[in-house]
Amino acid sequence: xDLATFFIQCLNALQYGxxxxxxxxGLTLIFGIMGVINLAHGxxxxxxxxxxxxxxxxVAATFGGGFFTVLAIGLVLxxxxxxxxxxxxxxxxxxxxxxxxxxxxxxxxLVFEELRSMLVGDDVHGVPVPPLLxxxxxxxxxxxxxxxxxxxxxxxxxxxxxxxxxxTRTRLGMMIRAGSAGPAQREMxxxxxxxxKFLYRxxxxxxxxxxxxxxxxxxxxxxxxxxxxxxxLIICFVVVVIGGIGSIRGALLAAxxxxxxxxxxxxxxxxxxxxxxxVLMALILLWKPDGLFRAG
Amino acid sequence: MMGVHRRxxxxxxxxxxxxxxxxxxxxxxxxYALDLITKTMIYAIFALSLELLVGSTGLVCFGQAAFxxxxxxxxxxxxxxxxxxSLLWLLPACVGAAALYALAVGALSLRTRGVYFIMVTLxxxxxxxxxxxxxxLGGGTDxxxxxxxxxxxxxxxxxxxxxxYSVTLASLAAVFGGLxxxxxxxxxxxxxxxxANEQRMRATGFSTYGYxxxxxxxxxxxxxxxxxxxxxxxGYVNPELLGWHLSASVLxxxxxxxxGHLRGALIGAFAFALLQEFFKSEAIFGxxxxxxxxxxxxxxxxxxxxxxxxxxxxxxxxxERLFGTRRATVDEVIDGGV
Numbered sequence: 001x002d003l004a005t006f007f008i009q010c011l012n013a014l015q016y017g018x019x020x021x022x023x024x025x026g027l028t029l030i031f032g033i034m035g036v037i038n039l040a041h042g043x044x045x046x047x048x049x050x051x052x053x054x055x056x057x058x059v060a061a062t063f064g065g066g067f068f069t070v071l072a073i074g075l076v077l078x079x080x081x082x083x084x085x086x087x088x089x090x091x092x093x094x095x096x097x098x099x100x101x102x103x104x105x106x107x108x109x110l111v112f113e114e115l116r117s118m119l120v121g122d123d124v125h126g127v128p129v130p131p132l133l134x135x136x137x138x139x140x141x142x143x144x145x146x147x148x149x150x151x152x153x154x155x156x157x158x159x160x161x162x163x164x165x166x167x168t169r170t171r172l173g174m175m176i177r178a179g180s181a182g183p184a185q186r187e188m189x190x191x192x193x194x195x196x197k198f199l200y201r202x203x204x205x206x207x208x209x210x211x212x213x214x215x216x217x218x219x220x221x222x223x224x225x226x227x228x229x230x231x232x233l234i235i236c237f238v239v240v241v242i243g244g245i246g247s248i249r250g251a252l253l254a255a256x257x258x259x260x261x262x263x264x265x266x267x268x269x270x271x272x273x274x275x276x277x278x279v280l281m282a283l284i285l286l287w288k289p290d291g292l293f294r295a296g
Numbered sequence: 297m298m299g300v301h302r303r304x305x306x307x308x309x310x311x312x313x314x315x316x317x318x319x320x321x322x323x324x325x326x327x328y329a330l331d332l333i334t335k336t337m338i339y340a341i342f343a344l345s346l347e348l349l350v351g352s353t354g355l356v357c358f359g360q361a362a363f364x365x366x367x368x369x370x371x372x373x374x375x376x377x378x379x380x381x382s383l384l385w386l387l388p389a390c391v392g393a394a395a396l397y398a399l400a401v402g403a404l405s406l407r408t409r410g411v412y413f414i415m416v417t418l419x420x421x422x423x424x425x426x427x428x429x430x431x432x433l434g435g436g437t438d439x440x441x442x443x444x445x446x447x448x449x450x451x452x453x454x455x456x457x458x459x460x461y462s463v464t465l466a467s468l469a470a471v472f473g474g475l476x477x478x479x480x481x482x483x484x485x486x487x488x489x490x491x492a493n494e495q496r497m498r499a500t501g502f503s504t505y506g507y508x509x510x511x512x513x514x515x516x517x518x519x520x521x522x523x524x525x526x527x528x529x530x531g532y533v534n535p536e537l538l539g540w541h542l543s544a545s546v547l548x549x550x551x552x553x554x555x556g557h558l559r560g561a562l563i564g565a566f567a568f569a570l571l572q573e574f575f576k577s578e579a580i581f582g583x584x585x586x587x588x589x590x591x592x593x594x595x596x597x598x599x600x601x602x603x604x605x606x607x608x609x610x611x612x613x614x615x616e617r618l619f620g621t622r623r624a625t626v627d628e629v630i631d632g633g634v
Contacts, residue, residue, distance in 0.1 A: 096604070099350065099551065102358065103547065103548060103596055104600040106547075106593075107595075107596035110590065111597070114587045114589050114593065115590070118590075230540070234540065237418060241412060241415050241419065273430070275423050275430075278420065278426075282420070
């Protein structure tokens with residue numbers, strides 16, 4: 001592997017890892033603060049990708065606008081979806097056991113997948129890269145790198161930065177941090193006059209919006225296919241387990257680690273690429289059963 | 297109304313009635329129904345294996361399909377191309393392989409608890425899934441066929457559907473009876489104790505890790521048996537047998553039936569099969585039948601919302617509604633009876 005190839009693979013690993021981080025951060029946040037294990041989180045990523053595919057012609061016809069209008073409309077829809085779902089299905093799960101949460105959210109996956117199949121069909125679709133970002137950057141003498149992939153990484157980094165600022169610098173972030181420290185702290189937050197139900201709804205809607213955005217941004221790179229949500233979901237579980245449940249910092253580190261292992265695994269050991277990520281998880285569990293960072 | 301002291305007899309009578317009914321069915325039911333019931337009985341064995349973990353020990357394993365799939369793949373991969381394999385070594389080999397993987401997975405994942413355990417068992421099952429899905433070892437995504445079904449000398453030929461039905465029924469009865477006895481033993485009581493309060497069990501001097509690992513391996517072995525039967529029944533295996541949708545389905549079966557009762561797994565497996573057949577039925581839903589998992593998903597959501605104690609809890613629920621009485625449920629927590 002020469003230097004240019006190595007550099008390209010590094011960029012790919014970074015882009016994949018950051019994308020995983022976006023989806024996993026919502027998963028770990030929702031678990032951290034509400035204690036709900038949400039299997040349907042991968043479906044939000046799938047919904048995002050299909051929104052990018054299905055909204056594009058509609059938006060082009062009505063606004064004449066392009067990719068960024070689609071992103072904006074998709075985000076608004078995602079926040080609405082998250083808000084309504086929390087109210088309808090998740091609000092009574094908080095007191096239930098993990099097992100029932102698993103089942104309920106698995107039921108939601110089946111419903112989302114079938115609705116997707118009825119509305120859009122089961123075919124694989126491509127989503128065109130927006131013309132503004134369709135170019136390539138020269139790397140060395142012969143290699144080039146698509147601008148769009150850099151754009152994906154930039155969006156993810158921007159969002160990660162924004163999340164960091166919200167957590168550490170705002171009142172909302174303070175409430176989230178206090179609420180995610182454990183059930184006892186949750187009660188404490190409530191008795192200090194914070195409307196915890198509203199907080200839950202906001203966090204859930206934000207988690208859904210981030211996953212949907214990740215799906216929309218990823219659609220031109222990965223194409224759009226049935227079952228794409230499930231693949232992402234299970235890898236995100238690995239991210240959350242390695243990083244430590246409830247820890248955003250851990251999720252970032254673990255997602256980047258998995259990005260590197262998976263990308264280079266596919267190049268260097270193509271036969272074992274699917275398994276490598278799980279081997280990594282097993283090794284880290286042997287060393288630290290609670291993940292790299294404990295929630296906090 | 298049933299008296300408290302007579303309750304165990306009623307349960308036992310119910311289970312015996314189910315097995316007698318299953319034994320009599322081949323004389324009346326047609327080919328399709330018999331095939332469906334054979335499949336459901338295999339799922340019931342599979343559900344019992346998970347019930348041992350989830351219902352009796354309190355370990356929520358979300359990767360049980362891996363052991364099922366390993367048992368199934370073993371049956372196909374280790375059978376000779378043109379000859380019938382002997383049950384005498386093939387069955388122990390398949391069950392052993394599943395138990396061995398369960399030992400490895402259990403040793404690692406039992407270091408974690410709660411929601412971690414759910415995710416880790418799922419991830420390890422996915423690992424096994426990718427091994428058969430991505431490598432040429434198991435025929436890849438296309439799956440592989442079993443050419444000649446195993447036999448036991450000239451006594452049993454599993455290729456014959458009537459014989460296969462009896463063997464499946466006998467296996468189900470053996471697993472059910474074995475687990476019922478096991479849960480009454482000291483070992484079973486220890487598992488119930490771990491489910492109720494693991495900390496206290498450790499303080500009492502039980503090495504809970506060893507007990508949990510033993511339960512995990514046993515559950516893996518039983519799942520392997522179910523997988524073996526499944527592969528022999530269809531004569532075909534594909535990676536979906538290790539997929540997480542199967543792990544979720546079997547979890548749904550035991551919850552639908554009712555956790556903490558072996559008969560819950562039995563009821564749940566049959567209820568799930570009926571539900572699936574109902575939503576797949578083109579006579580009822582017409583062209584909509586191909587979207588059967590929508591109805592299934594909605595039923596699962598309704599079941600979680602309305603029946604947290606499962607179908608086993610329905611009589612108690614009715615009694616509460618009709619007579620306003622509520623029996624103490626402590627014995628249901630501690631008692632791992634039939």
